[in-house]
Every structure is written in structure tokens, then in C-alpha cells.
Amino acid sequence: LGAFIEDGQRYRLTSPTELPNADAFLWNAAMMIQATCRGYATAQFMQPGPAKYAHGPTLAAKTFMQPEHPYFAHHAGRFFYVKDHHTNTLWSAPYEPTRMPLDEFRFEPGLNDLRWVLRKDDLEVTLVLSLADDHPVECWRVSVTNHSTHARQIGLTPYFPVGYASWMNQSGDYDTKLNAVIARCVTPYQKLEDYPKQKHFKDLTFFAADKKPQSWSARLQAFEGEGGLHNPDALQTGTLDNQAAIYECPACIMNFEATLKAGATEQWTFLFGPAEHETEIAERLAELLPEGKIEQPLEQQRQQLKDTLSNTCIDSPDTNLNAVLNHWLPRQLMYHGQSQRLTTDPQTRNYLQDAMGMAYLDANQTRTALTTALQQQQSSGQMPDGILLEGATELTYINRIPHTDHGIWVILCLQAYLNESGDAGLLNKMLPFADGSEASIAEHVDRSLDWLLADRNEQGLSYIQQGDWCDPMNMVGPNGIGVSGWLTQALAVALNQWAELCRQTGRQTQADAYTTAYNEQSTIINLHLWDGDWFIRGITDERRRFGTKDDDEGQIFLNTQAWALMAGVASSDRQPRLIASVQERLQTPHGPMLCAPAFTRMHEDIGRVTQKFPGTGENGSVYNHAALFWSAGLFAAGENERAWQVIRDLWAFDDDERFLRRGQLPIYVPNYFRGAWHQFPETAGRSSRLFNTGTVAWAYRLFVENLLGLTGTLNGVRVTPFLPKDWPVFSAKRTFRGAHIELTVKRDGSLTADTLRCNDEIVDGFELNDLQAGQTYRLDYRVSG
Numbered sequence: 001l002g003a004f005i006e007d008g009q010r011y012r013l014t015s016p017t018e019l020p021n022a023d024a025f026l027w028n029a030a031m032m033i034q035a036t037c038r039g040y041a042t043a044q045f046m047q048p049g050p051a052k053y054a055h056g057p058t059l060a061a062k063t064f065m066q067p068e069h070p071y072f073a074h075h076a077g078r079f080f081y082v083k084d085h086h087t088n089t090l091w092s093a094p095y096e097p098t099r100m101p102l103d104e105f106r107f108e109p110g111l112n113d114l115r116w117v118l119r120k121d122d123l124e125v126t127l128v129l130s131l132a133d134d135h136p137v138e139c140w141r142v143s144v145t146n147h148s149t150h151a152r153q154i155g156l157t158p159y160f161p162v163g164y165a166s167w168m169n170q171s172g173d174y175d176t177k178l179n180a181v182i183a184r185c186v187t188p189y190q191k192l193e194d195y196p197k198q199k200h201f202k203d204l205t206f207f208a209a210d211k212k213p214q215s216w217s218a219r220l221q222a223f224e225g226e227g228g229l230h231n232p233d234a235l236q237t238g239t240l241d242n243q244a245a246i247y248e249c250p251a252c253i254m255n256f257e258a259t260l261k262a263g264a265t266e267q268w269t270f271l272f273g274p275a276e277h278e279t280e281i282a283e284r285l286a287e288l289l290p291e292g293k294i295e296q297p298l299e300q301q302r303q304q305l306k307d308t309l310s311n312t313c314i315d316s317p318d319t320n321l322n323a324v325l326n327h328w329l330p331r332q333l334m335y336h337g338q339s340q341r342l343t344t345d346p347q348t349r350n351y352l353q354d355a356m357g358m359a360y361l362d363a364n365q366t367r368t369a370l371t372t373a374l375q376q377q378q379s380s381g382q383m384p385d386g387i388l389l390e391g392a393t394e395l396t397y398i399n400r401i402p403h404t405d406h407g408i409w410v411i412l413c414l415q416a417y418l419n420e421s422g423d424a425g426l427l428n429k430m431l432p433f434a435d436g437s438e439a440s441i442a443e444h445v446d447r448s449l450d451w452l453l454a455d456r457n458e459q460g461l462s463y464i465q466q467g468d469w470c471d472p473m474n475m476v477g478p479n480g481i482g483v484s485g486w487l488t489q490a491l492a493v494a495l496n497q498w499a500e501l502c503r504q505t506g507r508q509t510q511a512d513a514y515t516t517a518y519n520e521q522s523t524i525i526n527l528h529l530w531d532g533d534w535f536i537r538g539i540t541d542e543r544r545r546f547g548t549k550d551d552d553e554g555q556i557f558l559n560t561q562a563w564a565l566m567a568g569v570a571s572s573d574r575q576p577r578l579i580a581s582v583q584e585r586l587q588t589p590h591g592p593m594l595c596a597p598a599f600t601r602m603h604e605d606i607g608r609v610t611q612k613f614p615g616t617g618e619n620g621s622v623y624n625h626a627a628l629f630w631s632a633g634l635f636a637a638g639e640n641e642r643a644w645q646v647i648r649d650l651w652a653f654d655d656d657e658r659f660l661r662r663g664q665l666p667i668y669v670p671n672y673f674r675g676a677w678h679q680f681p682e683t684a685g686r687s688s689r690l691f692n693t694g695t696v697a698w699a700y701r702l703f704v705e706n707l708l709g710l711t712g713t714l715n716g717v718r719v720t721p722f723l724p725k726d727w728p729v730f731s732a733k734r735t736f737r738g739a740h741i742e743l744t745v746k747r748d749g750s751l752t753a754d755t756l757r758c759n760d761e762i763v764d765g766f767e768l769n770d771l772q773a774g775q776t777y778r779l780d781y782r783v784s785g
């Protein structure tokens with residue numbers, strides 16, 4: 001059905017029906033597009049908030065990117081009708097809307113483009129979509145080849161619906177000078193104060209071609225007629241109507257007629273995107289349409305991605321896994337780091353975790369993110385719910401709901417930055433607070449911890465207000481009493497990490513104070529949160545403990561087991577018990593569920609999470625972000641094999657049953673797979689197909705620091721790789737602070753303890769110091785037993 005091709009840098013799917021929602025995404029500085037193998041697409045661009053230039057036929061409210069969003073016949077798509085005048089057959093590339101069986105179907109998403117190769121009756125159509133530069137514009141290169149032995153007369157009709165963009169004003173027409181169908185609208189609004197904000201919106205959607213069409217239309221409904229999308233009336237007659245859409249849903253439609261000799265190919269380039277005015281369209285066309293022009297920015301983009309991705313690579317016996325770890329996972333991480341998930345005010349925890357992951361690709365970006373975030377901290381130490389990016393002035397959506405955990409992520413992100421850069425000097429950099437005065441970054445971090453320490457109840461448990469890591473856990477603590485078991489543990493993790501960093505950087509007083517606080521936190525967690533076989537999730541405003549054996553649903557939550565391990569607070573007696581509880585109650589073939597049994601009714605003292613459909617989102621799915629917290633906890637507890645399996649379960653290339661269930665290509669990690677394994681076995685494992693997720697940062701960090709075992713220290717690198725039990729050997733390359741590390745890890749039954757050699761010399765203590773940029777270090781790690 002599917003396989004990696006081209007050295008893992010492209011994937012090939014050969015059926016449009018087995019995984020109908022299989023998709024891939026592309027992004028650049030201004031936009032992202034997610035397209036399915038069948039030709040539906042969802043695209044967004046920034047102006048500066050996220051906006052669309054092609055819509056469905058109903059006016060949709062603006063929301064964040066949705067999990068499991070459905071596609072339907074009139075979903076916005078990029079369709080190319082192909083008419084074979086000789087046989088009088090009509091089909092469409094890539095597959096929708098005619099759904100005609102094809103002789104060959106190949107959907108081949110690559111790192112920088114999406115490619116389809118379709119064949120029917122000896123006609124081959126190739127579609128290549130790329131986003132050429134930093135503007136919101138789709139570049140489509142289309143070719144039709146005649147593989148038969150005689151000449152063929154064909155009609156190619158690209159059909160790009162623009163949909164229902166506005167109830168105030170919308171239309172569409174052909175512009176002869178630009179050779180483009182241009183749809184126009186006025187983004188609807190009612191508030192007077194919105195007018196100045198919107199008057200420069202890109203309210204035009206253009207579809208331009210490098211060749212003159214024989215005919216065109218902008219009228220969606222007239223084009224479809226009674227035949228509908230499957231067999232549009234307009235394609236029954238010889239030509240399109242050359243008519244404008246006058247306050248109607250517009251579509252961009254052009255017809256090209258061509259005679260192809262035997263073996264001949266005809267090519268077209270199309271551009272599709274939003275613009276403010278005609279001059280802007282003309283600029284884009286001049287930049288991208290002339291022969292050969294698109295290649296240059298595309299090549300630059302390819303090279304840039306290649307350079308970043310080549311920083312680290314693994315060669316393991318698992319070639320599919322090599323493809324995802326070497327290309328697709330870091331690519332998805334870069335998407336997060338570069339696009340900020342297409343928002344102007346990323347949630348603080350997302351922003352800092354995405355930046356944490358970026359440390360392993362480009363630590364400078366992490367430095368910038370840390371300083372941006374810390375300048376928005378209050379002098380009280382409180383971190384805001386969202387980080388305002390350049391130009392943004394207000395927090396929106398979820399960032400208006402008070403969450404208490406944001407300070408935690410500062411330390412996790414900083415730790416990753418220091419591991420990668422060794423730049424302890426950053427801690428002395430002076431930075432202002434949002435409400436005036438300034439302090440060193442070290443003191444910013446002290447204050448975020450002090451704020452978290454102060455925001456606890458008399459027992460030392462952390463208040464939750466309207467949410468912690470779990471956004472929709474919004475009714476546990478709105479009255480200021482409810483506490484989060486998870487946050488109490490996360491604070492222990494942060495205190496422990498920061499105490500150690502303070503010690504390493506000569507801040508002994510702080511190191512002692514935070515160590516004491518960590519020890520106290522450990523006692524508090526064990527005293528108030530243990531339930532016999534696992535840690536509870538929290539205590540509500542009504543002082544009810546939840547996530548306990550006594551609950552009929554939501555008995556056990558993954559996060560409080562994961563972070564107990566990360567914090568190192570579970571005793572030698574409790575640790576195996578909580579691991580066994582997760583194994584028994586949460587583990588599924590797709591990974592561990594976030595909680596179980598999933599909630600089936602509203603719990604007014606827990607909140608909106610209990611209203612989500614059981615097994616979706618935070619209500620008991622295999623929420624991959626949290627699954628990787630579990631993996632991190634297991635690694636911290638020395639349970640490496642189990643920890644690795646959790647990461648490995650993110651992909652199911654070699655298991656048809658799991659692969660089909662997921663319904664998604666293994667080229668990105670989704671935010672969840674459906675859970676509720678016991679309640680809804682028939683849908684368990686289905687992917688959300690939402691590629692915005694903190695999972696990637698954690699997966700990449702665990703890959704570098706735990707699998708390759710290359711963890712930076714202030715002076716060098718600690719080498720503690722892990723060799724999964726079914727691998728005899730792996731090797732890896734990594735450029736670290738300019739030094740080239742070449743690592744080989746092998747099992748050696750004759751050894752009683754692991755050994756490390758660097759350029760053939762034994763290294764005691766598994767640590768290399770004073771690495772020189774430009775030098776190569778050949779590391780030979782032997783695993784005993």
C-alpha cells in the first residue's frame with residue numbers, strides 16, 4: 001500500500017481508497033497547506049492572524065486547526081478534470097471529485113513538495129505542489145503525457161473552488177491582463193473598530209496560469225449544473241461560459257485544450273493564493289511564472305531544509321525508522337519552530353516546548369524564544385498564558401483562560417538550550433519584565449519557580465484554577481481551592497533541574513534552596529497524592545480526590561505516573577506498582593491512553609474534558625504528547641526498553657492492521673490516536689491527523705539524548721546510548737557545537753560492563769569534554785551482556 005522511497009525522503013501511497021484521508025502538509029513563512037491524497041485541501045495564511053483563501057460552501061466560524069476534521073464532496077479542493085475527447089471519458093486528478101478508477105495512482109509527498117502521478121487509458125497526469133517562497137501562494141506544476149501510440153485530443157480543466165468567503169460581498173471574474181481568475185470578497189465584520197484592522201486584508205483569491213485558457217468560468221453553480229461535481233454540466237459542452245460570478249460563490253475554472261502526439265508531454269504552471277490587490281498578483285506572477293523561475297526559490301528551500309536536517313542522522317537496522325528520525329520528525333519540528341503553529345500568540349507552554357525541540361536543530365532559535373518569552377513575564381514571576389509574537393497586541397482564545405503551569409516550561413526549555421549550546425552566559429543576560437524593572441535570566445527563572453512555589457495550598461499542592469497542561473480540565477479549581485497533582489509533580493521536576501543548573505553555574509545558595517524545596521515537594525507528593533497503586537490526578541474545589549480507584553471513570557491518568565518518574569519521587573516500592581498499573585489499565589497497541597476509563601458523562605467538578613467524546617483528545621485518547629512524557633519518565637527510571645517502545649509505537653509502518661486503522665501516512669506524528677480501547681475497540685487507533693503537537697519536540701529530544709545518548713553538558717557531552725533489544729548495532733552522526741561525532745553502538749556479549757572509546761582511546765566516566773569545532777570524534781560504544 002505504502003512505502004518510503006527516494007532514501008526515505010518521499011513516501012508513496014498507491015491507493016486513493018484504502019486510506020482516503022491520508023494527507024501531507026507543506027508550509028512556508030506565510031502559510032501552511034494540508035492536502036489529502038484525493039485532492040481535498042485546507043490552507044491557512046497569516047495576515048497577521050490565520051485566514052483562509054479557499055473555503056467550503058458554508059461560512060465557517062474561525063477555530064484552531066481541528067482534529068479528525070471531515071472532508072465532503074464540496075470541501076475545498078484542488079481538482080483537475082481530464083477529458084479524453086477520443087473516448088469521451090471524463091476523470092479527475094488526483095482522484096476527487098469524479099472518483100473514477102485509475103490504472104495507476106501514486107501519491108508521493110516529499111519533504112518540500114507533494115507529488116501525484118495518475119494514469120488512465122495511457123494518459124499520465126503528474127501534479128506537483130510546492131510553496132515557492134515566503135509568500136502565501138501555491139505553485140502547481142502539471143503535466144500530461146500521452147503514452148499511447150497515437151495522437152490524443154485532451155481537455156484539462158483545473159477547478160479550484162473559492163467557496164463561501166463572505167455574506168457581505170463576493171464575486172469572481174477573469175482578468176485578461178493577468179491571465180487569472182480573481183475572486184473577490186470583503187471579510188465580513190460588524191464592529192466599527194474592525195474596519196481599520198481589516199481594510200488591508202488579502203481579500204482577493206487568484207488563480208493564474210502560464211498559458212492562455214481556451215475558456216474560463218468563475219461560476220461554481222453554473223459549472224456544476226445538474227450533473228454536480230462528479231459530472232459537471234459545463235464539461236458536457238465544448239467550452240466554459242466565460243462568465244463572472246456576481247455575488248455568488250466563486251470558483252476558479254479554466255479550460256485548456258491540447259493535442260498530444262504519441263509520447264508527447266504538455267506542461268502548465270498554475271499559481272493559487274490570496275492577494276490584497278492586482279499589483280500584488282502581478283508581482284507574484286513576475287516572480288514565479290516565467291520559465292525556470294520557480295526552480296530557484298525551491299532549490300534554496302530544499303537546500304536549507306537539507307542542511308538543517310543533516311545535523312543528526314541514525315543508521316539503524318530499522319530503515320523505516322531511519323527515514324522518520326532523519327527526515328520527517330525533524331521536518332515536523334521545524335514546522336513548529338518556524339510557523340508557531342500559525343498563531344500570533346502561541347500558548348506559552350507550546351511555544352516553550354516547540355523551542356525546546358528546536359534546540360537540537362538550531363539552538364539560536366531557542367535562545368530567541370526564551371528571551372522573547374521571559375520579557376513577557378511579570379516581575380512577580382508569573383508567566384503569561386500566551387506569548388505575543390511580533391505585532392500581536394492581545395491574547396486570544398484559550399490564552400484568555402487562566403492556567404497555572406506556564407512557568408514549568410521555562411526550565412525545561414532552558415535546560416535543553418544549555419545542553420545543546422553550553423551557553424551558561426545566557427543566565428547573566430539582563431532582561432526586562434513585562435511590568436517594568438529588569439533582572440538577569442537566572443533571576444527570571446528563580447522568580448518563575450518562586451511564583452509556582454507560592455501558588456500552592458497549605459499542604460504544598462499546586463493550585464490549578466481553570467487548567468494545567470490539560471486545557472479542558474477547567475472546572476477542578478475555578479474557586480481557588482482545587483489542585484493539580486500533575487503540576488505538583490512538574491514543579492518537583494523543575495526544582496530538581498534548576499537546583500542542579502544553579503549548582504553547575506556557581507549559584508550555590510539558590511542550589512541549596514531549590515534542593516530543599518525539591519525534597520519537600522517529594523514528601524508532599526507521596527503523602528497526599530498516592531492512591532495505593534498509582535498517583536491521583538488532583539483534588540477538586542469540593543476537596544474530592546479524582547483519578548482514584550474509587551472513580552468509576554477517569555480512574556487513572558497517565559500524566560501523574562509519567563511525571564512522578566521524571567521527578568524521581570516514586571520509591572522503589574511504588575515505582576514498579578505504578579508502572580504495572582499503567583501497563584494494565586492504560587496501555588494499548590497504539591500507545592498508552594491519557595486516562596481510563598474515558599469519561600462518558602459530564603463531571604462538573606472536572607470540566608470540559610469529560611464532555612469530549614470518549615477516546616478523543618484529552619478524554620482518554622493515546623495523546624502522543626503525554627505518551628512521550630511517559631517515555632521520558634520511563635527513561636528517567638532506567639526502564640529503557642519500555643520507554644523506547646512508547647516512541648516506536650508512534651509509527652506503525654510494518655503492521656498493516658495498525659497502519660490501516662490509523663488511516664494516516666507515517667510522515668508526521670499526529671496529536672492523538674483514538675483511545676477508549678476497551679469502550680470503543682472499533683475506532684481505537686484512528687489518527688486525529690492534526691500535526692500541531694508538542695510530541696515532536698519531546699520525541700526528538702528523547703531520540704538525541706536517550707537513544708543516541710548524546711546529552712550536552714556545560715563542558716562537553718555525556719555518552720549514554722541505548723541499544724533496543726532487537727538491534728545488534730546502530731551508528732549515528734551528529735554535529736554538536738561544531739564538532740563531528742560519529743557514534744557506533746554494538747552489543748558485546750563478552751563484556752560485563754559497557755565501555756566507550758573515543759578515537760580508539762578508552763573514555764572513563766562516559767563524558768567527553770572540550771570538544772573542538774571542526775574535529776571528528778569516532779565514538780565506539782560497546783553494550784555489555
Ligand code: CEZ
Pocket residue numbers: 064347349350398469470471472617618671692
Ligand atoms: O490543545 C493542546 C494545547 O495546545 O492541548 C494540550 C495542551 O497541553 C496544549 O498546550 C492538552 O490539553 O482546548 C481544547 O480542548 C483542545 O483540545 C486543546 O487543548 C488542544 C488541541 O489539540 C489544539 O491543538
